[in-house]
Amino acid sequence: MGSERNQERRTETFSELNQFRDAIIQSANVWINTLDEEGNVTLWNRAAEEISGYPAADVVGDDNIWARLYPDDEYRREILCYVGEILQGEKAVEAFETTITTRDGSERIISWNSHAIVNAEDELQGSVAVGRDVTERRERERQLRRQNERLNEFSNIVSHDLRNPLTIAQGYLELARTECDSDHLEDVDIALTRIDQIVNQTLALARHGRTIDKKESTDLAQLAEHCWETVDTARGKLEVDDLPRTNADPRALCHLFENLFRNTIEHGGDDVSVRVGSCEDGFYVEDDGVGLSADLAEEIFEPVASGGGETAGLGLAIVKRIVEAHGWQIRATESTSGGARFEIVGIDPTE
Template structure:
């Protein structure tokens, strides 16, 4: 492990050397200008302009070197700053030297040419220092943005909000070079900002961290207002949570509705505009990542809830198929024995009741299976699936018209066949033995329809037809179309009912996307262009 003290010396070594070099240049030039001011025998105003002003500029250069070496936070890229300072002095000095050589060749050399050269070098060096500061600021901003872009690329590895917060403070420490930082997340159950993650140095410096409740501290104010706060000296700021804090400078950045990122320093005026702007960029990116992570956590929770519901549905299906069918079978057996012993119209009523119970059990089982989550889909031939579903329906006296061309659709084949079976049974139950059922594609839209020429659905009932228990058949269970709606919803599709061209019912299932994403995130293929060629069962 490295020694922090050694690291600190290495961190400040370059600024000390750079500041010393700049201060040395300024000191040499100051001596030259001071000698010129003493030796100058011209009028006072000429002395002030020719020697006093250059002396002041050279002393400013000395201070610039001191400022570079002794800043509370070491200035990065100081080697570039030194180069700019030296180059500025050289360029201005060469320009004046060129003029002086020209005058010499012309036979007229100023008697104070050396002092003029020193003045040019002073102005050039000070100008180079200012340009260097601007260059450093641009370079720091560019490098930090590149580093943040590179570092935030692996934000996706974090699966929880806590993991994202841990990555945030790591980036603040490593890429922004700010060692005191932490993230507070809002806890709705406590209505408070709770500390979640801190940098390593913060962990060593503080034994515990406050929890901010409404109205407490600057952090809650920034979170409530949604506006960043930058404080150069906390001791002069009102509303500080702990007036005795050792933190002097602080940046508080809201993370949307999730909480705040706080960055601190034990020095006053520790953060410049580059620190603030890059920290804001990180906070903005972090807020977006936290939004995504929260959505994913909610989806995982919803998935777990659905899995639990599916387990309950499976248990329900087992009860229905075993614990209800067995007693019904026994009752039916006793009914047959009674038929052998006597004849009674009451026995027919009992048999009808048994049949209705059997139908109800079948529908309940279908409803349970329809409510299960669709785990996997694949490309299926809709014509083939509809044909298989038709074979499972008692349709000896009913005609089906179905396309004879291959039509691909992304779906769960078992659930899709179940959907067709229920729509076919519905058409037969409500249309009679002369019904014709048609299947086709939706013109200009993505999806398919199932239509019949039966008696249709009254307009006032078209909104209620998919409700649990709705039926116009006194022997119906009202679960068939509920099952259809469950299957459609599980695929992320939509279903509606309207009047068919023949006056019957027309069920339209829109898949939303052909060759693209639909509402369930699945992909579906076009079913447009079906020709409605007749298919004889």
């Protein structure tokens, strides 16, 4: 009698486990389906219904679903051959993508992970496939590639179509200086130098709007001190506190520090004091200059056109692109001395 009760309990427990398993499968936000050894569908969860548009009642026990999902005969044969290799155990766990045609005629890209199902005797019982709809992700990647291509074209135009006539103008300027002495030539030199700066900044803005190079463990304190030496800092002073190391593109970070330092000199004066230090989740660059108004703090990173002899507002736009390319964030605020403070946060310190 006791053995019968134990058997009943085991049967009830097994039934409960099956119900629990089915509930998990049906509530999953990924497409899950199973096939028997003949390739017929034996399970089709709710996510599979929602993505494909075909209800389980029309799919389970039928192998005609593949002709609906893959109406192109050649494409369907290629996929079924691949799935067949998985069913025969010729492939263990495989990740691949296919483009299905849903019930309403739209196309979706599905990323699959599939493997064979075997019993305790190592006999094939079918296969299971888990699919994720990656259509939007692939579209974003395609748009990003297209944007990068446009940026490359833009960079090439700037580099070629502006630099060539600029070089010619600079050459003629040097010839003019040998033939005459005029204060106007100095003004021309200043204007051409400014054009060269704008070209360099525009190219940097385009480049850092795309990608960064290979990351490596970078000493931020050492890099900041090096960049200070490469910038015309007049009588400015730099103080560098302890800074964390982080994985970053050091060449891009050089552009970041250089542009922040130039910004402090341009707006804080020749004798500005600059401090680079650690803050929660990152580091900061601050000065004791004139500071930022509240309304400018939100707009300061947007690229603006140059006016008259003023520096074009590209330096801080480049800084923001570099920060975002690393997956960090930047914010502008007021320093403890009333100047400007730029905080770069979201970095991951390394040893």
